[in-house]
Amino acid sequence: MTVLVVGASGATGSKLVEQLLIQNYKIKVIVRSLEKLPNSWKTHDNLQIIVASVLELSNTEIREIVSDCSAVISCLGHNLTFKGIYGHPRKLVTDATVKLCNAIKSNNQKGLTKYVLMNTTGNRNRDLHEPISFAEKCVIGLLRLLLPPHVDNEKAADYLRTQIGQNDDFIEWVAVRPDSLINETNVSNYTIYTSPTRSTIFNAGKVSRINVAHFMASLINDNNLWNKWKGQMPVIYSESY
Template sequence: MKILVVGATGATGRLLVKDLLDRGEKVTVVVRSTEKLSELLNNKNLTVVQAALLDLSDKQMAELVQGCDAVASCLGHNMTFKGMFGKPRRLVADAARRLCTAIETNQPKKPVKYVLMNTSGMRNRDLNERIAPGEKIVVALLSVLLPPYTDNIAAAEFLRTKIGQNNPLIEWTAVRPDSLINEDSVSPYEIHPSPIRSALFNPGKVSRINVARFMAELICDNSTWKQWKGKMPVLYSSEPRADSH
């Protein structure tokens, strides 16, 4: 398979690239700097395009996704003042829109998978997910005060409403991890169609390496893809169970 990963130098993106390369897949990344990928640069299946993604022309974007079986977005905003409030404010959503437009321009013979890393704070309106009144107030404030949160929502909504469930050229899923933590190895994790706890008031945890593994499974395993395409699965690392006596 040929897979494009954007956001490849992020904490989860690097793990996804490594997971895909370990499977023998051909991976292309678009990065401003290769520094954070130094340990992977010698892999013959890795192609590096050094650029700012949104600075690419429409023609360059179409060339970038030409022949790709899947596109994975681990894009996000740096948690600094400039990262949260500076430009580009709609990095994730604009990337999704332009990459999907590029895919459609190429008219691939079979649908291309678009796997978006999102957040458990994003509601899937296809399922009429409900939240408590107090949480609604906080979400409304976040939407006003935190542009990255609004950007994540816009990206997922673009896939849900503009690409939809019946697009002949693009299939998608939006992965919604709960609070992200760092772990050294993959551990058992749970996948749910909707959150089973409050993302704001009672969040669970999931390791970045587990998120990377699930995204790689979506891309590489057809049964996993069929189960979750067009959906917004929520991930939690499984909590250790106390031994029964």
């Protein structure tokens, strides 16, 4: 199986690639620069590095890249700088998701492609009743006004929910919602829930990036796990927090 990872040079995406390499997958990554990549990646037999911006690739180029991929994982996000938050492209995650899904569908291949989107607990699953307090609604409303990346995350997940849906002929999807991300070296115990079990705004949990990467890699590797969560937006917390 070949897996395409976009956002592979990021803090979580890089850990995901390492987890997939441990499991001996063939991997393609699309990165804007080689600068942040480990030297071991550049000579790894199972890793193909494509230096490009996802949104600047032509539709034909994207179709060719995904043509032999059984899974696509997006760890794209906005850099936490003024330019990264308020500059363009403001809909990086959404536009990349739409472009990749359109490429998968246009190839018209037999069999379903798995699409995994790294999202956030700040985004509710509107397929479910996920109640939040009035205070939380006010804060999230402000986030929508002040932070374009929050809206981008919402729209990317909404595209999967409403445009791909539950019965697409070519794509099955999972949108993974980590809570506050932290750095740890090793995989630890973590728990997956259908919806947040604590306030994202006022009582956020924590999860290590390597645990998120391990879960996303496990979704690709374990069909039982995939079938449990496909078409859903699971929330992940590290158990030690």
